[in-house]
Amino acid sequence: MSATATRPATDPATDPAATGTAAAEPRPSLLSSAVRSPAARKLAALVVIAAVLIPLAHAKWASGSWPHALTVDVSGPLGDASDWILDNRDSHWIFLYFFGHISNVIIIGVRAVYVALLALGWAGVTAGLTLIAWRVAGVRIAVTTLVSFAICGLLGMWVPTMQTLALMVIAVTASVVIGGLLGLAGGLSEWAFRVLRPVLDTMQVLPAFAYLLPVVMIFGNGVPGAVLATVIYAAPPMARLTALGLRGADAGVLEAVTSLGATWRQRLLSARLPLARKELLLGINQTIMMALSMAVIASVIGGGGLGDRVYQALSSVDVGKALAAGLPIVLLAVVMDRTIGSAGERLGTPPAEGGHRLLRGWPAWAGVAVVTAVITVVGRLTGSQTWPTGWTVAIEEPVNQFKEWMVDHLYTGVPVVGGTADWAADYVKWILDPLREGLQGLPWYAVLLIVAALAWLIGTWATALTATAAMAAIGVLGVWEPSMDTLSQVLAAVFVTLVLGFAIGIWAARSTRLERMMRPVLDMFQTMPQFVYLIPVVALFGVGRAPAAAAAIVYALPAVIRITTQGIRNVDPAALESARSLGATQGQQLRQVQLPLARPALLLAVNQGVVLVLAVVVIGGLVGSGALGYDVLFGLAQGDLATGLVAGTAIVCLGLMLDRVTQPTSRRDRKGA
């Protein structure tokens, strides 16, 4: 609660609250006084405001739910807008001379990469990428690359993998360029930085499904829409990290460069950018990861490739086939993550001494090109350009059998613990239903007041204002009821995620072996497209809000576990040592030293849990969670801009509100890094 008060704001210039007076106050550093005075003062102020406003509001609109008089119906204008787009798309100049060209450039780009990949053939692509990985990241990662591409071929997914790769190359390039330029502006100009932050926040919180529809209307179904949707989602981390890198450049070095008489441009190119290259590389890496996670979502609007295979497999309820298409996505993510990560680690260190001169610098790159060309030709001589059809392994059957077995044995009647169907029913009956009824039953002004109080206690008055305004916007848009429903689902899923995540995280922090064993599993859950486990969760938990919660928990758990483990591991060893010497037991050490000291990390875990669970709300709509998630899907499927966009905006508002009430202002700067 008082985390803000105990730690000074990191950088007043980057803190949105710094514009207000609250942040300018000197903050007491003692925990006790922090709890006593500012919190009490804030609450007292709120009570006064509430005492004045609530009777007024109650007298005017005496209803529990958001009063109808305070809503704005946007379906008319949005409907007109979508009709206008459809009617003018093939005649108006803005499409003919602007959007149309963007579309065409994307199509030509993706096509060029795809044709090149097909021309290299399976042998050329595999050899080329393996050699590049070896050059920039070493032997181990080269082997990983080789094996991964072989698996993509063996699973019979060569062509879709190449389609996804072509789409990714263009989408990532565009994201890196756009994100990099935005980051450059943000890194060099204070004003641009301040304008950019809320924009980037919105881009990341906005559920992809909400902007798929406008993107589709303007750019049309298929690849251009898919690429643009991916760019919207994947460019923010690049922009954030570029800005972070540029702003963090060592002042001493810059001073030295300036004193040497360097021009502004020379300073940027020769000092600031090179100094920021680790952040830039990390930004590229994050962008690739986020772009890949969009691959499946983009398939909903006809992006093709692996995502489309996952999506098609699911419509025939074939988990095995979906997994066969999902695994290559995971493998692509792993290969790119490890390659770039390792390249980043090598950046700072001087090249290893010894080794032949020819293995370094441009001769090595020429070598890579020559060897790739030779292997391509050899591959062509053997015949097939795409993966040879005989060399495939069918994993569909065993996977489906395993799923059936699991469902048969776990659904009901497991002794003592009960089956998954019983869990689902209990979860709905004892957690979700009371929570939803409670939230929907609360008068709307009470909800606003609670939000304001929570946000103010953890942050500044500006935080509280943002959170309350976000909540009020939901009411104004006329989706109060479904939003409360969604909120109840998110809160319940976050609760379960945190309980499990903290428990497993603490356990993993104590056992290095467990942590090492869990690492690949966590990797897989984080990168596997969520669509793949939609069918198993329905088979286990039935249709409704319970399977949606299960999907959200599976998705959010890895991040919570990781942050918890890290946080507890990083607790100052001296503090722990002194506790041990005083004879504290394991439990006491945990409760009285590790957990309190790891509190910033735990709070971050809470925040990430909330953000990630919220990100799966729309996916939950696919398995019957109803409420906002379903509305977004409905808008997309029916081409109904009003329903989809309003529900999407409501999700953004919920996200904004939840972020503000869970994240102390002082730490918000690090997000996205």
Added chain:
Amino acid sequence: MARTRIQLLTAAAGIAAVFTATGCGAADMTKQSSPYANVGGAKSVTLSVQSWVGAQSNVAVAQYLLEHELGYRVDTVQVDEIPAWDALSQGRVDAILEDWGHPEQEQRYVKDKKLIVPGGGLGVTGHIGWWVPKYFADKHPDVLNWKNLNKYAKTFKTAESGGKGQLLDGSPSYVTNDKALVKNLKLNYQIVFSGSEAAQITQIKQFAKGKKPFLTYWYEPQWLFNQVPMVEVKLPKYTDECANEGTKDPESVDCAYPTTPLQKYLNADFAKQGGKASAFLKKFHWTKQSQNEVSELIASKGMSAQDAAKKWVEAHPDVWKKWMP
């Protein structure tokens, strides 16, 4: 500075190249084929697949014949119905093989803009309705009339239906009047949207495994009937009058769903210049039994769509020989 000039020239050349490549000047938004189409000089056709398995079967058989008999390369994209119309008008897909009736889109794209042309009937008739499993209807035959549904509301209750009976609905992309029906027929039911057909099928199979009672929005032709036999619940008779009122005010609907002969639609340019492929797709015409045969191979026997199509094509040359241009 020479270097700057070279850079500028390169940039200008690049921009010029892009504009030349994109057709210089105005971009034609009605001619935007998929980047994966026609790669390597192959003639190719892009077909849209909808999320239900029946639509996959049409596409699988058409794809097999186009590839093996006519020498085309076929790309398939899965898109929801309304976005598929949009894609069809832009030439991103060449054909929709199974349309369940979208009057608004027909008006806009077929009649007004003439970007899409009808491709004739598919030969299959579609019907939407409410269904209960046969094992339940056999024991309680009176459930088959909507007037008795309220009596069974308690039986169809689930954790999600909040004390009322559960009416399981499907994907948000499907045509449905169920909200209006439940309200206007004064039924004590809660609609639970499963959000996707896959989720709905999984749930129905799960119910059937435990021989549990359920009431669901469903449609035929559908392969699932072969695995989970279901019987339709009679709703108030469908009349044109009720349908017309429903078009005006969707909340007034109080009668059953119509029976729709499913239609094919082609992109107008493709219909004219698509050669043998478009001639073939116009002639493509089969029966509910044939479609279900392929669907079941795909969805429950775990066959790939291509293998299922191959099996059907080999077994029924008499049917498809007639479609050849």
